[in-house]
Amino acid sequence: MKVLLGVIVCTMVLLLSLRSCAAAMRPDLTITTIKQDPYTMSKGSQMEGYCMDLLSELAKKLDFKYNVHLVKDGSYGRQDESGAWNGMIGEVVRKEADLAIAPLTLTAAREKAVGMTKPFMQTGISILLRKDISEEAGIFDFLTPFSVETWVGILAAYLGTAISICVVARLSPCEWSQPQTEENSFTFSHSLWYTAGALTLQGAGPHPKALSGRIICCTWWLFGLVLLACYFSNLSTSQGSDSNQLMVKGFEDLANQQGIEYGTLSGSSTLAFFKNSNNPTYRRIYEHMERAKSFVSSMDEGVRRAKEGNFAFIGESVSLDLVVARHCELVRVHEVIGMRGYSIAGTLGSPMLKNLSVAILELSEAGELAYLRSKWWASSCMADPAKASPLQPHSLKGMFLVLALGLGLGVLLAVLELTTKSRSNAGEQRKSYCTVLSDELSQRLRTTTTNNKRSQETADKDKA
Numbered sequence: 001m002k003v004l005l006g007v008i009v010c011t012m013v014l015l016l017s018l019r020s021c022a023a024a025m026r027p028d029l030t031i032t033t034i035k036q037d038p039y040t041m042s043k044g045s046q047m048e049g050y051c052m053d054l055l056s057e058l059a060k061k062l063d064f065k066y067n068v069h070l071v072k073d074g075s076y077g078r079q080d081e082s083g084a085w086n087g088m089i090g091e092v093v094r095k096e097a098d099l100a101i102a103p104l105t106l107t108a109a110r111e112k113a114v115g116m117t118k119p120f121m122q123t124g125i126s127i128l129l130r131k132d133i134s135e136e137a138g139i140f141d142f143l144t145p146f147s148v149e150t151w152v153g154i155l156a157a158y159l160g161t162a163i164s165i166c167v168v169a170r171l172s173p174c175e176w177s178q179p180q181t182e183e184n185s186f187t188f189s190h191s192l193w194y195t196a197g198a199l200t201l202q203g204a205g206p207h208p209k210a211l212s213g214r215i216i217c218c219t220w221w222l223f224g225l226v227l228l229a230c231y232f233s234n235l236s237t238s239q240g241s242d243s244n245q246l247m248v249k250g251f252e253d254l255a256n257q258q259g260i261e262y263g264t265l266s267g268s269s270t271l272a273f274f275k276n277s278n279n280p281t282y283r284r285i286y287e288h289m290e291r292a293k294s295f296v297s298s299m300d301e302g303v304r305r306a307k308e309g310n311f312a313f314i315g316e317s318v319s320l321d322l323v324v325a326r327h328c329e330l331v332r333v334h335e336v337i338g339m340r341g342y343s344i345a346g347t348l349g350s351p352m353l354k355n356l357s358v359a360i361l362e363l364s365e366a367g368e369l370a371y372l373r374s375k376w377w378a379s380s381c382m383a384d385p386a387k388a389s390p391l392q393p394h395s396l397k398g399m400f401l402v403l404a405l406g407l408g409l410g411v412l413l414a415v416l417e418l419t420t421k422s423r424s425n426a427g428e429q430r431k432s433y434c435t436v437l438s439d440e441l442s443q444r445l446r447t448t449t450t451n452n453k454r455s456q457e458t459a460d461k462d463k464a
Contacts, residue, residue: 119341
């Protein structure tokens with residue numbers, strides 16, 4: 001028994017020793033970074049941000065320890081005329097740091113000097129504008145409160161109501177008591193006019209006298225009242241007070257207009273992209289910026305000028321997305337050009353880079369990178385009421401249903417009124433009910449000949 005206990009104790013001591021040795025053998029890496037919101041930010045004596053969270057996830061996956069310090073000269077890394085590198089790239093080249101983690105753009109020049117991992121974030125070049133100059137009023141913008149499907153539904157409801165009024169006015173004896181001698185005032189054209197007048201709250205007489213016609217009219221009035229309220233409510237929120245200014249959807253629009261000034265960060269890779277591009281549109285943008293000297297000295301200055309209006313700031317899309325999340329009056333256009341990636345830099349030939357690339361791909365496939373992006377780029381802006389979406393038919397399905405029920409009820413009452421009168425006349429005339437009903441229907445639905453004959457009689461009386 002004592003021997004067994006001794007073996008167990010020796011085994012536990014050995015395992016603890018191996019664990020301690022493994023922990024001691026874990027690499028202790030020196031990491032250089034740069035302060036930039038939201039990648040790396042100070043929080044007391046600690047640092048936080050997207051890059052710090054990414055570094056923590058990578059350390060868990062690859063089992064390494066690390067020490068982070070800010071780059072001494074506050075630069076990302078640029079090569080001078082002598083070929084020497086400054087900034088974070090320079091520290092990695094001089095082996096003052098094992099890794100550089102920051103929004104470092106993957107370029108050919110940097111790839112020659114240091115090793116770069118697979119990109120952990122994709123970015124590009126885009127345009128930042130104030131919202132009220134990013135859109136233009138169209139000729140038919142007054143139709144935007146409702147979707148196309150809703151407008152089609154309204155037209156169908158209008159025609160259906162006009163037809164129902166015309167039919168009810170002919171079938172109902174209370175509306176048209178003497179079809180042999182009286183002229184029906186509710187022709188189809190008048191029914192269309194009456195329905196349109198009711199929809200615009202103008203009114204058009206004469207009004208129906210029968211209960212069936214009044215039910216249809218009341219239902220249409222209610223439908224029109226709700227419809228107009230929805231239309232004007234959505235119209236007031238979808239039309240901006242300054243929405244008639246120039247619309248800029250991309251770089252082609254920006255290059256083809258003269259009303260908005262635009263510029264980018266002086267000495268930046270974005271400026272170099274336009275300067276070295278062979279694309280005619282991008283060359284025109286660069287030449288305009290060079291001619292107008294519309295460069296800004298910092299990102300904050302570009303954002304400030306964009307907020308003041310009549311200025312478009314050209315920058316990296318990821319940075320502009322962060323600005324939009326913090327400044328609700330600004331918007332980034334959808335077009336992104338010059339796609340590039342942010343990577344981690346390490347010493348040339350380091351076996352760590354391959355493992356880091358694999359770990360980055362695993363984090364991306366697991367959705368961790370997307371989660372970090374949503375965490376640090378979270379927007380505090382409320383939904384913009386000025387961008388209300390057009391009303392869809394399902395939003396007004398209740399009113400369409402009420403209208404359909406009203407039309408159906410009105411037509412049903414008109415038929416009941418006609419059948420009741422036909423049954424009464426059949427008893428008085430000692431004829432069959434079907435014969436009287438057939439005669440009534442033929443008199444009420446035979447419109448063209450009767451109306452022409454009455455018109456001719458009226459004209460003859462006037463001549464006499």
